[in-house]
Amino acid sequence: MPTYRDEAVILRTHKLGEADRIVIMLSRRHGKIRAVAKGVRRTSSKFGSRLEPFMVADVQLYQGRSLDIVQQAESLGAYGSEIAVHYDRYTAASAMVETADRLSDSEATSDQYLLLVGGLRALSRGEHVPRSILDSYLLRVMALSGWAPSFDDCARCGTPGPHTTFVAQLGGVVCSQCAPAGSPRVAEKTLELLRSLLRGDWDAVDAASVAETSAASGLVGAYAQWHLERGIRSLAHVIDQSGEAR
Ligand SMILES: [Zn+2]
Secondary structure: OOEEEEEEEEEEEEEEOOOEEEEEEEEOOOOEEEEEEOOOOOOOOOOHHHHOOOOEEEEEEEOOOOOEEEEEEEEEEOOHHHHHOOHHHHHHHHHHHHHHHHOOOOOOOHHHHHHHHHHHHHHHHOOOOHHHHHHHHHHHHHHHOOOOOEOOOOOOOOOOOOOOEEEHHHOEEEOOOOOOOOOOEOOHHHHHHHHHHHHOOHHHHHHOOHHHHHHHHHHHHHHHHHHOOOOOHHHHHHHHOOOOOO
């Protein structure tokens, strides 16, 4: 019987039949996994609570023909409860798992797994403003997939920066020659914050003002929505409550 073991973040679940659940996970070594967890919706289930969104678990799976079957699950990070009781953490975490769920099989690498686990852990511990954790996560997800925005040289022609016009559709900052007429300007402080979010320079991120954080979030959101094509549903919630995230 082909079984395998891996670490995985639970991205989402849905009900199957009376007592079972389908669990979609991003794993460390096996990319995205869709598996059935049998009997987890019964109160006697030993591992049901370990297979909820935002949880990190060590799972053992049996390889099925279309869906794998969860045989065991041990908790590695019970981040769900600390995230769920704070609305701003919850909306940020929801956008993060939804983004991870969008990754194609070839993009679902162990680096993506580690990035998501780190982001969820930081959210559950309240280490930084939830929205900044999300923004940093989104920028780095895109960087890992080869879509890093440019914050220095012109994204279109490569002319060395600094440039002060950011156009999401063109891939980041653009020079005055490449900028479409009427493009809004971006403050240098906002660009600095965006670079810090991409690098994970948390001292600089934590020191940013609410206005800078909000301005950077707007650009990250526009860029992420453009580049993830269909737009992230959960991100719309986060953008809607702009200014309230702190
Ligand atoms: Zn240019």
